Amino acid sequence: MRQNDDADQIAVIGLSCRLPQADSSARLWELLRDGVDAITSLPPGRWQKRLSEDAELICERGGFLDRVDQFDADFFGISPREAAAMDPQQRLALELGWELLENGGITPERIAALRAGVFVGAMNDDYATLTRQRSSEAVSHHTLAGLQRSMIANRLSYLLGVNGPSLTVDSGQSSSLVAVHMACQSLRAGECEIALAGGVNLNLSFDGTLSVSRFGGLSPDGRCYTFDARANGYVRGEGGGFVLLKPLAQALRDGDHIHGVLRGSAVNNGGGDSLTTPSQQAQEDVLRRAYTAAGVRPEDIQYVELHGTGTAVGDPIEAAALATVLGSARPADAPLQVGSAKTNIGHLEGAAGIVGLLKVLLSLEAGELPASLNFETPNPDIPLADWHLQVQTERSPWPRPDVPLVAGVSSFGLGGTNAHVVVEQAPRVEPAEVVDGGPGQVGVVAGGGVVPWALSGRSAAGLRAQAVRLREFVTSSDASLASAGYSLVSSRAGLEHRAVVLGSDREELLAGLEAVAVGEPAEGVVSGVRREGASDVVFVFPGQGAQWAGMAVELLDSSPVFAERFG
Structure with missing residues (x-):
């Protein structure tokens, strides 16, 4: 050729x-x-x-x-x-x-x-x-x-x-x-x-x-x-x-x-x-x-x-x-x-x-x-x-x-x-490193950490529909939990109605998606509507006495990314 x-x-x-x-x-x-x-x-x-x-x-x-x-x-x-x-x-x-x-x-x-x-x-x-x-x-x-x-x-x-x-x-x-x-x-x-x-x-x-x-x-x-x-x-x-x-x-x-x-x-x-x-x-x-x-x-x-x-x-x-x-x-x-x-x-x-x-x-x-x-x-x-x-x-x-x-x-x-x-056919490239446990462990997050899955929609009905689609995708594939979470944050538009599902394994995340899909509250699910003009700041350490002994220790232990930035 x-x-x-x-x-x-x-x-x-x-x-x-x-x-x-x-x-x-x-x-x-x-x-x-x-x-x-x-x-x-x-x-x-x-x-x-x-x-x-x-x-x-x-x-x-x-x-x-x-x-x-x-x-x-x-x-x-x-x-x-x-x-x-x-x-x-x-x-x-x-x-x-x-x-x-x-x-x-x-x-x-x-x-x-x-x-x-x-x-x-x-x-x-x-x-x-x-x-x-x-x-x-x-x-x-x-x-x-x-x-x-x-x-x-x-x-x-x-x-x-x-x-x-x-x-x-x-x-x-x-x-x-x-x-x-x-x-x-x-x-x-x-x-x-x-x-x-x-x-x-x-x-x-x-x-x-x-x-x-x-x-x-x-x-x-x-x-x-x-x-x-x-x-x-x-x-x-x-x-x-x-x-x-x-x-x-x-x-x-x-x-x-x-x-x-x-x-x-x-x-x-x-x-x-x-x-x-x-x-x-x-x-x-x-x-x-x-x-x-x-x-x-x-x-x-x-x-x-x-x-x-x-x-x-x-x-x-x-x-x-x-x-x-x-x-x-x-x-x-x-x-x-x-x-x-x-x-x-x-x-x-x-x-x-x-x-x-x-x-x-x-x-x-x-x-x-x-x-x-x-x-x-x-x-x-x-x-x-x-x-x-x-x-x-x-x-x-x-x-x-x-x-x-x-x-x-x-x-x-x-x-x-x-x-x-x-x-x-596409050129062969080395696959990116899997964060959550590697092949055969895609259903469990390494170190017992928690993965956030962020969803959004123009309306409450749209948000529920997104949860249904994501649940169908996850149940029919062996996608990495962390990779899915990264894609949801980095490659999806952040629309007005939002929810974050937190879980340390596939079952917890699927249960959270099910709750979002039917519009019911559940442990490990945070939802709300983005206010007009709201900023994108997600972590604030003001130094004004809001901290407590041992603050963020669990996050330091479970999130290598957080630990690297914090250190």
Whole structure:
């Protein structure tokens, strides 16, 4: 593998997503790992009335989110009237952006001090269609900002108070991966120090799905048969995802948790070949450009996450381009593994590329490749064996786990704009020292000391919800108690309603979380509301006679950090 300039490599230091049956990156991995088919019938309240009136729609099934009409406007400082006028894609982007920073260990105060960019892919505006179908009384002074697609990115920049580039990218179905490419370019050019990049897509309008149906894009079966002989169109999906990006060298200096490295990427267009039919020549070109930019030999690629819509025209063209650029560079007994997340959750259109990128990043971290669903017999126009390609039909380790793991992600737009990103596993770094007892002792604090877990929320209900989420996380993981406490203090915003749970072992801390979750007082739990203008001072030694004999002796014995500072 030929190395490119380290300064060009971009680290992924945070992930967030809201997808069908997967409201976090951890649950997305569970869905992929277990081969879950998340395609369902139309949820209540969407467009059943229109569906009953218009029989032209080929298939109403899809990958849907629950409760897309619900939004905690008060949390984001937005009035109910303004929130009702906002495209739910804006609201989803706000939620995902906030969760992204938390997962990346960056507080709003820290992000505001950086030159941060926001790059969001989105191609649909169903909510604008629905609003305009109502009477003119539905239009208010909030409507323009609520429906303008540029505001999907701009409102997130406004929320965070960041001044870097802020763009909503629309290149059709490749929008979110193009947004990632643009974010990487902006970081390399020094336009921003950190970037939030991803995409959102919500299928709210009957007319939006009807247009895809009449175009001939939908599968009558409600399935995406990627590279299969049954390929007859795709099934629509919705949701969104984001990645938090930073130059690799800086991420290593900052000690960030790195999920993977974006080594290089490329974007192009098919030009005059065809407006709506994919160009094999253009796809070959974008692949070559991406791997040249990444400094990676084609034979070193172990897996490609396909655009893979499951269409009779698109699949053979994509396979032929891969065979020419990547398949021909490898021996027949080491075929290139390929697959598509669209077989699990549907085609997220403007947000499809970010889903593929998240899938690859999670696969790299897990050291496993999940199965691509709905594949039985190869499309007769895709001679897989001859082209040295193989559909990943079952969960397995990576083909060559002994060498650096490298994969590609493709995303192609209807108008011919193609994107490809080259992703490598995160560099190995020495783990930080565990404070509370080391491996096998994560449930007990060393020396019998006490660990504080700090929680906060905009409201009492929000605080209780945080306690529930933290309790679910702790009970399903073996996270270090002290590390969890440190993360809660250093990487979470300090909101108005607060609680601190104190405990010397896992059971005590879980009991305290349970008390906070139900809003009841308990030993080892301190709660309250932060007063306006309150300072951040937490320890005061005034020297005015408030001390007593033996004061802080227990803390000296149980807290090495306190003892070091005190001494």
